[in-house]
Amino acid sequence: MATSEQTIGRSDTRGNGINLVLWAILLLFLLTAPAYIYTVFAMQLLCFALFACAFNLLLGFTGLLSFGHAAFFGAGAYLAGHAIKVWGLPPLAGILLGTAAAAVLGYVIGWLAIRRQGIYFAMITLALAQIIYFFGLQLPFTGGENGLQGIPRGHLFGFLDLNQPLVMYYFVAAVFLIGFLIIYRTIHSPFGQVLKSIRENEPRALSLGYNVTRFKLIAFIISAALSGLAGATKSVVFQFASLTDLHWQTSGEVILMTLLGGLGTIFGPVVGALTVVSLQHELSSLGSWVQVVIGAIFIVCVLVFRRGIIGELARLLKTSSM
Amino acid sequence: MAEPAATTTSEAGEALLSVRDLNAYYGESHVLHGIDFDLRKGEVVTLLGRNGAGRTTTLRAMLGLVDRRSGSVKVRGHEIIDLPTHRIAHLGLLGYCPEERGIFASLSVEENLMLPPTLGEGGMSVEEIYRMFPNLEEVRHRTGMRISGGEQQMLAIARILRTGARLLLLDEITEGLAPVIVKTLGRMIGDLKQRGFTIILVEQNFRFASRLADRHYVIEHGKVVDRIDGTDLENSMERLNRYLSV
Amino acid sequence: MDVMMRLILAQGMLGLNNGVFYAMLSLGLAVIFGMLNVVNFAHGALYMLGAFVALILSSYLGPWIGLDALHLGFWPALIIAPIVVGCFGMLIERTMLRWLYKFDPIYGLLLTFGIALVLQGLFSNYFNSAGTPYPAQPESLRGVVHLGFMVFPKYRLFAILFSIVVCFLTWFVIERTRLGATLRAGVENPELVQAFGINVPRMITLTFGFGTGLAGLAGVLAAPIYSVSPLMGANIIIVVFAVVVIGGMGSILGAITAGLALGLIEGMTKVFYAPAANTVIFFLMVIVLLIRPAGLFGRQN
Known part of the structure; x- marks a missing residue:
């Protein structure tokens, strides 16, 4: 399983000019997006892009396919929402609490799921996330089918009014950038190198003396926490948390974003999220056809486009890391 | 060449x-x-x-x-x-007896013997095979992994003799x-x-x-x-x- | 007999009723996984497809082709639907799955997930998500039977017995016949089986067809009990995944037993603590993961 297409995702870390260009585009986009796209849409985009990047840390850089990442996204959303709305916490504290909750949940689910590998890991995470979904449906504070509504945006640091769209936007952009940098740093740290060696060849990583289980678990927790951060931020932006956030289809969508953008690439998940979220907006009038289109993209990606958009681009430009 | x-x-x-x-x-x-x-x-x-x-x-x-x-x-x-x-x-x-014998562990000896499809006329009958390899008849209900190496080798050859190869x-x-x-x-x-x-x-x-x-x-x-x-x-x-x- | 006991037995029977569907679906998944090393995420969607084929045969096909009087009932559906679904499965294997065997098995899971979304989306467009009742339950299976501790719908009893027979037959064919021996050999060492002159690619296609056909059959059997809904597959597949993790995918008998037992347990849970009925199977999965990570009947490797 060592040749390039047979393992899930792959890259190395040589920086180059193209990377700088992509960084520049990303920062420029973050700064200027409200000038040319609808602010709420831009914020939704950034939340999902962060979610996809967090997911990619696990699938693309560690080789673990979690089919239950909606649990962390949703848990972050519900907990932040509840903390802000019912306990009256300020927005930032609520978001951090949601993130922490997702991290704890990630610890529990990861600790359980890591006992099995590959395809079983995917099924186990899916099943465990379903427990969280039913909690979302049945627990007294979640609002059942209606979800948690009317979460106030409040004031950041006590004086920045998040009800101002631009203030809200730049807050979300900052959250995204911080999350993105954390992931970037993780990937390029010695820790990230070990993750990649686990992805390439787990038995070899084991024989080199790495505590593979521990590394996988830490990666899982980081990924879960950042997914929770994305969900929590989303709940403040939209002022609600709903069962959709916890649903398996959300887990599927984040996989698609990552796959479409390019597994194991740095900017791929952002591009993937941009594509999928835009598509959902464009097709939202078509009802269930959205699902058909999403499914069809999945099929095409898996069959003929396994490198994803950024992965293909990197191949065309003959660079190894984007 | x-x-x-x-x-x-x-x-x-x-x-x-x-x-x-x-x-x-x-x-x-x-x-x-x-x-x-x-x-x-x-x-x-x-x-x-x-x-x-x-x-x-x-x-x-x-x-x-x-x-x-x-x-x-x-x-x-x-x-x-x-x-x-x-x-x-x-x-x-063609009858193929691979390196390491290729005996199927999840199949009984007899199932292993009967597995390869008949290729042509003139293969040995099961009776003939058991006459040639009396040991195999004794262990025919065991699974492929619970017989000796020698028996496995006999079986690996016997099963291709049955096919008419x-x-x-x-x-x-x-x-x-x-x-x-x-x-x-x-x-x-x-x-x-x-x-x-x-x-x-x-x-x-x-x-x-x-x-x-x-x-x-x-x-x-x-x-x-x-x-x-x-x-x-x-x-x-x-x-x-x-x-x-x- | 005291009330509690009756209640337990009654819920047990209803649970068993769900259990036979879990068993048939996890059996199909196990057969497919053994041969193809693919976890078929579309299995739930194909179960739904089976139910819809039955519904279409009874209510829609006639008007579509201009024969308003044509209503194909339950018995024809019981034969036609699994064949239709099985053929559809083989088409999927031939045209798509086949190209992924050389890659990480995760891609097979993702591909079939995409197929599941497409099927679910398509049926959601044309049929009510809340479900359509299946109108053609056979006359001979209407009414109830007295079981001593409860009256039980005749049809449900039929579905339970029929499914158990199908599961047993599948087990018998795989474990006790020459055909089954060839399949098991193909799982173990496809290369050698191929060298002996057996067409393994065709065997793989047929196996996938059979496994998906089982899902279609389960769908037809489920149609008269639950209403036929585009979402019925998605709801059941995740539970069946948990069943498969609990049973371990290596064993045919394990898949059947785990399916039946977990259906029963789920039913009983309704008696003791109803809110947990949705999640009890997932919690049992957690316990099994803690004690025997390979699953109750799985081989550790």
């Missing part, structure tokens, strides 16, 4: 198998670089050589069990180089077996030769092979580098030892 001259050592028979310029690849690595050899009906030949020389790959390439191959393999006049693996056994009446490809059948069993196998090969089977032996155990074979092909680095007739063996020992010594 020297075209093997018409053989004078074996009785004249029709050419059953001819392999020409056989190349084989596993992924990117080029393992066989143009193997040539011929086999007449009723002959026993061995493929000798060091580990990794390409002997097993030669058999596997004939069966289409490599990633890519080129050249020509003709069995009974049929070109089989481009055929999918599952048609080759039928067309060539006439050309047997036997890969390292003596490996890891006690001398007394190797002796039995030797008698069995002699017996099969008497019955008119054509046999290719891939062997490490040269003493075992030398007494049985009409001809020996020495393979090195994916090529046939020498051909030694069975009758000429005494005079060629020194040469052979040089090929096979490490």
Whole structure:
């Protein structure tokens, strides 16, 4: 399983000019997006892009396919929402609490799921996330089918009014950038190198003396926490948390974003999220056809486009890391 | 590559198998670089050589069990180089006994025996097989992994005798077996030769092979580098030892 | 008999009713996984497809082709639907799955997930998500049977017995016949089986067809019990995944037993603590993961 297409995702870390260009585009986009796209849409985009990047840390850089990442996204959303709305916490504290909750949940689910590998890991995470979904449906504070509504945006640091769209936007952009940098740093740290060696060849990583289980678990927790951060931020932006956030289809969508953008690439998940979220907006009038289109993209990606958009681009430009 | 001259050592028979310029690849690595050899009906030949020389790959390439191959393999006049693996056994009446025997652990001895499909007329009946290998009848309800190595080897050969295969490809059948069993196998090969089977032996155990074979092909680095007739063996020992010594 | 006991037995029977569907679906998944090393995420969607084929045969096909009087009932559906679904499965294998065997098995899961979304989306467009009742339950299976501790719908009893027979037959064919021996050998060493002259690619296609056909059959059997809904497959497949993790995918008998037992347990949970009925199977999965990570009947490797 060592040749390039047979393992899930792959890259190395040589920086180059193209990377700088992509960084520049990303920062420029973050700064200027409200000038040319609808602010709420831009914020939704950034939340999902962060979610996809967090997911990619696990699938693309560690080789673990979690089919239950909606649990962390949703848990972050519900907990932040509840903390802000019912306990009256300020927005930032609520978001951090949601993130922490997702991290704890990630610890529990990861600790359980890591006992099995590959395809079983995917099924186990899916099943465990379903427990969280039913909690979302049945627990007294979640609002059942209606979800948690009317979460106030409040004031950041006590004086920045998040009800101002631009203030809200730049807050979300900052959250995204911080999350993105954390992931970037993780990937390029010695820790990230070990993750990649686990992805390439787990038995070899084991024989080199790495505590593979521990590394996988830490990666899982980081990924879960950042997914929770994305969900929590989303709940403040939209002022609600709903069962959709916890649903398996959300887990599927984040996989698609990552796959479409390019597994194991740095900017791929952002591009993937941009594509999928835009598509959902464009097709939202078509009802269930959205699902058909999403499914069809999945099929095409898996069959003929396994490198994803950024992965293909990197191949065309003959660079190894984007 | 020297075209093997018409053989004078074996009785004249029709050419059953001819392999020409056989190349084989596993992924990117080029393992066989143009193997040539011929086999007449009723002959026993061995493929000798060091580990990794390409002997097993030669058999596997004939069966289409490599990633890519080129050249020509003709069995009974049929070109089989481009055929999918599952048609080759039928067309060539080929019986394959792989390295490590290939006994199925999840199948009983009898299920293992009955597994390969019938290829043509004249295969041995189950009764005949149990007469030839009485041990197998005793253990026929055990699973494939709960019988001795010798019994496994018997089973691996027995199951291809049932199918009506006439050309047997036997890969390292003596490996890891006690001398007394190797002796039995030797008698069995002699017996099969008497019955008119054509046999290719891939062997490490040269003493075992030398007494049985009409001809020996020495393979090195994916090529046939020498051909030694069975009758000429005494005079060629020194040469052979040089090929096979490490 | 006291009330509690009756209640337990009654819920047990209903649970068993769900259990036979879990068993049939996890059996199909196990058969497919054994041969193809693919976890078929579309299995739930194909179960839904089976139910819809039955519904279409009874209510829609006639009007579509201009024969308003044509209503193909339950018995024809019981034969036609699994064949239709099985053929659809083989088409999927031939045209798509086949190209992924050389890659990480995760891609097979993702591909079939995409197929599941497409199927679910398509049926959601044309049929009510809340479900359509299946109108053609056979006359001979209407009414109830008295079981002593409860009255039980005749049809449900039929579905339970029929499914158990199908599961047993599948087990018998795989474990006790020559055909089954060939399949098991193909799982163990496809290369050698191929060298013996058996057409393994065709065997793989047929196996996938059979496994998906089982899902279709389960769908037809489920149609008269639950209403036929585009979402019915998605709801059941995740539970069946948990069943498969609990049973271990290596064993045919394990898949059947785990399916039946977990259906029963789920039913019982309704008696003791109803809110947990949705999640009890997932929690059992957690416990099994803690004690025997390979699953109750799985081989550790």
